[in-house]
Amino acid sequence: MQNPRDILQHVFGYHSFRGQQEAIVQALVNGEDALVLMPTGGGKSLCYQIPALARPGTGIVISPLIALMQDQVSALRELGVRAGFLNSTLSFPEVQATERALLAGELDLLYVAPERLIQPRTLDLLQRAPLALFAIDEAHCVAQWGHDFRADYLRLDMLHREFPEVPRIALTATADMRTREEIVERLELGAAEQFIVGFDRPNIQYRIQQKDNPRRQLLSFLKEEHPQQAGIVYCLSRKKVEQTADWLCREGFNALPYHAGLPGKLRETHQSRFLREDGVIMVATIAFGMGIDKPDVRFVAHLDLPKSVEAYYQETGRAGRDGQPATALLLYGLEDVVKLRQMMGASEGNEQFKRQEQQRLSAMLGLCEITSCRRQTLLRYFGDVMEEPCGNCDTCLIPPETWDATEAVRKALSCVYRTGQRFGATHIVDVLRGSTNEKVITQGHDKVTTYGIGQDLTADEWRTVLRQLVAAGYLDVDPAGFGGLQLTELCRPVLRGEQSVHLRRDLRTRKPTTRTARRPDADIAEADRPLWEALRACRRRLAEEHGVPPYVIFHDVTLRDMLEQRPLHEQDLLSVNGVGDSKLKRFGIEFLDVIREFDYSGSQAL
Template identity: 55%
Template sequence: MSAAVEAGMPGNPEDLLRQVFGYSAFRGRQREIIDHVGDGGHALVLMPTGGGKSLCYQVPALMRPGTAIVVSPLIALMRDQVEALRHNGVAAAVLNSSLDAETRRRTEQDLIEGRLDLLYIAPERLLRESTLRMFERCEINLLAIDEAHCVSQWGHDFRPEYLKLDVLARRFPQVPRIALTATADHRTRGEIVERLLGREARVFVDSFDRPNIRYTVGLKRNARQQLLSFIRRRHPGQSGIVYCFSRRKTEETAGFLVEQGLDALSYHAGMGSAERQAAQDRFINEDGLIICATIAFGMGIDKPDVRFVAHLDLPKSIESYYQETGRAGRDGLPADAWMVYSLADVVRIRQLLEQSNAGDEQKKLERERLEALLAYCEQAGCRRPALLGYFGENHPGNCGHCDNCQDPPETWDATEAARMALSCVYRTGQRFGAGHVIDVLTGKSTERAEQLGHDRLSTWAIGRDTDRSTWHSVLRQLLAAGYLVPDPEGHGGLRLGADCRALLRGETDIEMRRDAVPSSRKSRSKKAVDIDTESPLWQALRQWRLETARSEEVPPYVIFHDATLAAIVEARPQTLDELADISGVGEHKLARYGEAVIRTLDGADD
């Protein structure tokens, strides 16, 4: 018998959803997945971050007799999930290296004696023979593998331990297995099914669209000032993540934001583990903190009220971009995915790819992933078709909630300019960077051009009627399209791509987006989150939540999400029955916090 059954929890999925988790209805394909897994089937679940993946295994775990084992790659992720479940009245525990000997012994005893509904465990510990033998002594009702894309050697978060999780199918063949991820292209999906689930598994793909996220991509001009302006205009006093390419840049960016009066920290792999943990804990537990990080930060961060994710450098693939931006707005409230990039970013990533020790096949795959991201960045129409199309999902466009829909860019026939640029790269020897190529195109007399004799080339000054910023745009978009490639030696030079001949010969045309000219007029756009942060009710509830979270030593969102607080402010319930009707208020939280919430509302009204 499961701990849930002994505790008197209902066995019906809708009743569990309402009474335990406080939600009135399932979303998307959640109920279909729960029925399949609850009946003993294997499943691969692909849902966007914030789409409700965890309910797809948590509800079946409470329906079936026994304990569910959840494999998770990060301690922080496990800790947050367990705290959230316990606050909903679920018997959950974690088994990892952070536990002392006595806590570990007690947790293992609870598992063996059937007192747990869910046990979260890292793959390294699960793979120990002693752990597997212990599981064989227990009634295991479900095996859930979170962040399943980590199994892919072609993916962006590869963890070699995941390759060994095929032991679960051999040791526990009768136990249903469910693998979950927010990002996996067709190749990665195939690997997950083959390595972890078996061919009989069903694949459930929910929509990857995050309609609450506003996507914006721009060009670097003064990246830190652009970031500061964006934060002050759209998200003052709100939590966000800023991704940077280098460790040094995370520190410099955080320092700059602090100098400007914002609350910011840096996070990167070069920091000590204690320092990283302290930064992560602050970000999770505090409101309004900005963390400037490399890609070492993020996977498993279960913070629902991240209002923006910003990129100051180009990510390496569209999968990475989607995964990172998906950490914004997990509570369903409006959020921003904001990025600036430059020609130098494109050159740098292409050079790193060509200089890597990867085999030819993997390099080809990574080039395709990068090119998909660059096509998304240079997109002139709605951004969602390009982003979602990568994951095999069709979108009609005209979302009305991206920069291109809200402020459509101008496009122009750049065929002649592109041929001039390609010819100049060829005539100058295919070994010079953008600056020198543009000098030759515009006829700018320099000592270097004279010494090399480039002022006597047929391409000298043929582009004098076009400004330098437009030539930078042309070269960037030619790189993005693969018509130009960076020098593989890493010296910053440009070379002709393999597909440029048709364009040079006049057999094909090219249209480019015209880069927007920055406006000197300050925008007075509305903040992204439609919440009156000056409301006495909002401030009182946030203060109560913060004090309660501190006393219980958990993040504030474990008590209630921002979306739930906003709904409480809007509904202004006066009784516990009215409070129970609000999404996110389950029976356990109603009993635990209901009276305090009503008192807080009464006090704020006074």
């Protein structure tokens, strides 16, 4: 059995563990089970890769991400780790070769899709092989009505029964208390030690804005703050994904669509380009993103409302894995709430599931409408505590204004009641503002007492009022109808004059001004920039030669360390963060030559 600290340094090139990594690794090395909740970019993979190398046998990694297994395995092989995978992309001879390597003890890590793992052939194979551990990645997929549910995960409880002596580790970046309990129950991890690492991603700036011409808002955001930078734009429908990607291309951006309806080969090509090329924007449904290791995603933008805080947190967490500043922008409106409520109403889930989904949506709406620090609310949802406001979200940077909306709220609620609680927001606004359109007249709503009593507010202001009333639970959306608004029990004290209501005032033109368009490497001194670009060019060439994304060769943080330390000899290069024995042997001389050339040129200039 090898020493975990030696593996960390010589294989992965890091000089110390972060946070609870060492405790998690030691638990696995000792043969104990573990449940790990760690934010994206927190170093979850090391928590099972190092124990798999330290313990005798092969570590089996169960991952739902067939499309990414090749990249994950390629990255490990560049480190000198003997890694392989079994999934449906392999030919039968390739499967046989991998199985022989497993039985011969020639693999340190084997990645397996859950549907492959539960097949009798695979289980028989594993029974005959020496196993170090089971790592169940993206463990939230076991939550039966979660945002990334995978039915095959429900059968992974058999690992405890079939392989009682093999330690198991379940890992996820996203799980509230309810999902955590479900993971423990379904995977039979009751005796596992739980490691709950803080959920905070301080480098991500969270912003949520009311929709006001979303394309114009997105275009301004990209041009002013993230030109030529990699990012992800999430949309709710496949049609919107394709339309948005086409529009961004016409606006001069390198944008690609990604959704489950595209041919598999095209999805694979687009994903590969996103990982390997600079400045690509992926426009996608939630079918894209889980397990994406690209460190330099500078923004995640949502053009539609996510249906839960878990989904929002996980999707925004794909930005800024390298620890550099990143932005999470969400644009949402009342129409998003109506659409999601209708989708939930049409769901095949039972009544308990529908109630839970409504609760999750309500929590998401609450996050959108709060006037206090968004990060504090986001972390509180996952049971994490932040004592002071973060100073890096829109509500901290520009505190929103509020106003006493009690009178306007009573007018709106009364109008919903007088028109029969069957109509959507557009019709309610028309009645309040005294519109003479055909629908108002045909329905006879020009005769109700609330007709025309709301001319003191614009149509947009009334829509803002109605949106916040839905978010606060004063109004509900009829899920079985066409988005008709209905009163809830919370309305009674307001309508009786027993309770006042303060709402936030939407100022569409205001946005945080602390972030201006700048390159991620803008902090590099002009004198160092030629060497920086030469190191990047060297990395890019090696990545193309090896058929892997550039960050698999070295992350930006490693190149920055080279820039600072200027190592001239192999032993010096080992002190650079992210350079282990294998990468030193494979790539060291290439980067040393680049640095020596610049060092020599600099000396000559002196």
